[in-house]
Amino acid sequence: MSELFNTLSYYFTYPFVRYAMIVGLLIALCSSLLGVTLVLKRFSFIGDGLSHVAFGAMAVAAVVGVTNNMLIILPVTVISAILLLRSGQNTKIKGDAAVAMISVGALAIGYLLINLFSKSANIAGDVCSTLFGSTSILTLTVSEVWLCIGISAVVIAVFLLFYNKIFAVTFDENFSKATGIRANAYNLMIAVITALIIVLAMNLVGSLLISALIIFPALSAMRVFKSFRSVIICSAVISVFCAALGIILSILFSTPVGSTIVAADIVVFFVFSLIGRIKS
Amino acid sequence: MSVQLKCEKAVLGYDNNVVSEQIDFSVSRGDYLCVLGENGAGKSTLMKTLLGLTPLMGGSITFCGDMAQNEIGYLPQQTQVQRDFPASVREIVQSGCLNRCGLRPFYNREEKEMARSAMEKLGITDLAKSCYRELSGGQQQRVLLARALCATRKMLLLDEPVTGLDPKAAREMYELTAKLNREEQVTILMISHDINAITYATHILQIGKTQQFFGTKDEYLKSRIGQAFLCNFGEEGSSDVGTL
Numbered sequence: 279m280s281e282l283f284n285t286l287s288y289y290f291t292y293p294f295v296r297y298a299m300i301v302g303l304l305i306a307l308c309s310s311l312l313g314v315t316l317v318l319k320r321f322s323f324i325g326d327g328l329s330h331v332a333f334g335a336m337a338v339a340a341v342v343g344v345t346n347n348m349l350i351i352l353p354v355t356v357i358s359a360i361l362l363l364r365s366g367q368n369t370k371i372k373g374d375a376a377v378a379m380i381s382v383g384a385l386a387i388g389y390l391l392i393n394l395f396s397k398s399a400n401i402a403g404d405v406c407s408t409l410f411g412s413t414s415i416l417t418l419t420v421s422e423v424w425l426c427i428g429i430s431a432v433v434i435a436v437f438l439l440f441y442n443k444i445f446a447v448t449f450d451e452n453f454s455k456a457t458g459i460r461a462n463a464y465n466l467m468i469a470v471i472t473a474l475i476i477v478l479a480m481n482l483v484g485s486l487l488i489s490a491l492i493i494f495p496a497l498s499a500m501r502v503f504k505s506f507r508s509v510i511i512c513s514a515v516i517s518v519f520c521a522a523l524g525i526i527l528s529i530l531f532s533t534p535v536g537s538t539i540v541a542a543d544i545v546v547f548f549v550f551s552l553i554g555r556i557k558s
Numbered sequence: 559m560s561v562q563l564k565c566e567k568a569v570l571g572y573d574n575n576v577v578s579e580q581i582d583f584s585v586s587r588g589d590y591l592c593v594l595g596e597n598g599a600g601k602s603t604l605m606k607t608l609l610g611l612t613p614l615m616g617g618s619i620t621f622c623g624d625m626a627q628n629e630i631g632y633l634p635q636q637t638q639v640q641r642d643f644p645a646s647v648r649e650i651v652q653s654g655c656l657n658r659c660g661l662r663p664f665y666n667r668e669e670k671e672m673a674r675s676a677m678e679k680l681g682i683t684d685l686a687k688s689c690y691r692e693l694s695g696g697q698q699q700r701v702l703l704a705r706a707l708c709a710t711r712k713m714l715l716l717d718e719p720v721t722g723l724d725p726k727a728a729r730e731m732y733e734l735t736a737k738l739n740r741e742e743q744v745t746i747l748m749i750s751h752d753i754n755a756i757t758y759a760t761h762i763l764q765i766g767k768t769q770q771f772f773g774t775k776d777e778y779l780k781s782r783i784g785q786a787f788l789c790n791f792g793e794e795g796s797s798d799v800g801t802l
């Protein structure tokens with residue numbers, strides 16, 4: 279046990295491990311805040327679609343060879359979020375089919391581009407790490423860490439400032455609209471913030487696992503707690519806890535960071551389901 | 559009596575499909591208007607159009623005096639709230655005050671007080687901390703009515719508020735709205751199939767493909783169309799006809 283502890287404190291002398299921890303916790307916090315709304319609004323599918331778009335954008339960035347790939351990924355994902363939200367609202371075009379089309383399309387094109395143009399010797403490894411985020415969190419530069427802190431601050435601030443409006447629009451969109459709340463504007467805001475979180479979270483868990491990071495803490499909290507506020511607080515706590523645990527375990531046992539975090543989230547989900555079952 | 563709402567030659571529908579047309583009526587402060595019509599006649603569509611949720615296809619709807627479109631409280635026919643939505647009663651009632659907040663992120667003392675008094679009026683004060691989804695149908699309707707009251711003191715639109723309630727809860731719901739109408743001068747527009755709703759109404763609007771009747775309750779009961787409506791209930795063996 280103390281040996282494990284020594285290993286851990288040894289690792290934490292490295293700045294990149296500390297960066298990973300900071301960024302990991304921030305991402306976990308942000309994604310859990312919006313997770314509740316996304317699950318309740320049945321927007322989880324948008325999260326999933328966007329993460330694939332972000333993967334496609336990353337592939338394009340890699341091919342074009344820009345030094346800071348965020349410059350491409352961030353705007354592309356935000357714009358897709360806006361488009362997907364609009365198609366989701368339009369009941370005539372089946373919203374989920376449009377999302378599925380875009381997300382699978384982005385995935386395929388992204389992989390194709392990487393295969394055609396990448397100069398890297400280890401294509402499979404690159405793709406794998408983009409999809410599952412195996413190592414990128416441990417190779418963050420200082421500027422990436424600051425970018426992450428900045429975006430997280432924006433997400434948290436917006437969430438706190440518009441908390442009541444987000445609740446109202448999530449609970450009953452028609453009533454909000456009828457009483458003069460600009461529900462569509464808030465929906466747009468939610469979609470854009472979701473896009474930001476997804477771009478951030480790609481570093482941590484990779485694009486395939488982002489949905490898990492967003493959804494599991496919210497679902498766990500909803501098993502046990504009954505008010506919106508307590509669910510949000512609980513899911514934030516769960517998410518941060520699981521991220522910390524996942525990062526530490528992955529360092530100790532050299533497992534992939536993203537999957538370890540998601541595994542921790544899944545375990546918590548089952549524990550909370552059990553608690554909810556017993557309570558009721 | 560000051561007119562609050564005027565609807566002239568209104569055409570209702572969705573994307574070029576007309577549901578109902580030639581809707582002509584007006585509502586004054588303190589009125590209790592009961593909207594009747596068959597299933598699919600366009601009653602809910604009328605409400606959504608009044609609220610600005612569905613665009614008007616023709617004619618005009620005007621809000622007069624100190625009344626504005628976003629000052630209507632609304633009790634939807636079926637809240638599309640998911641069964642698993644975690645929200646406490648207080649959170650929901652307070653959300654009715656949101657249109658007063660503007661850009662201010664939190665509710666102030668006055669708004670919290672409004673929510674408290676709305677809950678008191680509807681007798682749900684002791685449920686404030688309860689979870690909405692675990693309440694009975696009647697309690698849920700009261701919560702939504704309290705929320706609507708927070709949004710306005712002028713006009714409430716209620717779309718089939720007693721559907722799915724047992725007779726006792728339904729009667730309580732009608733009495734509550736009648737009390738709000740009587741004591742607080744809240745204008746009520748209510749859709750209902752139920753003959754009990756008419757008991758409290760001052761005016762009746764009946765719509766179909768076109769408008770079939772608009773006038774006071776007494777006129778309605780004397781009219782041929784009103785007689786036909788009552789007959790229906792007589793055949794179904796309702797004992798409440800006598801109370802009209």
Ligand SMILES: Nc1ncnc2c1ncn2[C@@H]1O[C@H](COP(=O)(O)OP(=O)(O)O)[C@@H](O)[C@H]1O
Nearest residue numbers: 572573577595596597598599600601602603604
């Ligand atoms: N969102 C919608 N889009 C298109 N048509 C609709 C929509 N909602 C209702 N309708 C149609 O409009 C007609 C009137 O519906 P509604 O106003 O709900 O009737 P009701 O009088 O029973 O409340 C129905 O034929 C229904 O199919």
Ligand SMILES: [Mg+2]
Nearest residue numbers: 601602603635
């Ligand atoms: Mg209806």
